[in-house]
Each structure stands twice: as C-alpha cells, then as structure tokens.
Amino acid sequence: MSEGSTVLPWLVIRQDGNGNHYRVGRYATRDEAQKLADRLAGAGRGPRYCVERIAQAPS
Template sequence: MNESGTALPWLVIRQDDNGARYRVGRYATQDEAQKMADTLHGRGHQQLYSVERAGPSVR
C-alpha cells in the first residue's frame, strides 16, 4: 500500500554473489513473501532470496 510498511510489512530480499542486498518486493503476509522467495529461488538463479519483516528504518 505505502512505503511506510504499515500494510506491507514483509520484504523479499535478494543477496547476490558479492553480498549486495536488494529489496525485491513488499508483501502483506509472511506466507505471501515466502511463496515469492521460493518461486524466485526455484528459477535457478545463484542469488539468495530471504524474507524479512520491515523495521522502522526500512524504506
């Protein structure tokens, strides 16, 4: 809904081979975020995908 994280508190994060981390998307539920991370991981990319709850400092 918005970038404050009120309605979309779950993040999918991609970490590449060099350790750089990028936000892939925001999701309303942990389950929804995990399904996306699993889908992305299942495509055979070398990056690591993880699910994290957004904190106050995440934008």
C-alpha cells in the same frame, strides 16, 4: 510503510554472490513473501532470496 492504506511489512530480499542486497517486493503477509522467495530461488543456484519483516512506526 504502506502503499495506499495497505500495510506491507514483509520484504523479499535478493542477495547476490558479492553480498549486495536488493529489495525485490513488499507483501502484506509472510506467506505471500515466502512463496515468491521460494519461487525465485528455484533449484537453489544463483542468488539467495530471504524474507524480512520491517519495523512499523508507532501510530
């Protein structure tokens, strides 16, 4: 999974109150993804954001 030649294995996932999951963005590092998830979560009200690592296909 990559954009161009950059591998982006970390996903930010949004989960709404009905249990639906949406991919928000992909990032090269967990730190980048977590910073966005934290910023989007704000005060903790509304949708939940989490960070997940996707499995990489063997090369």
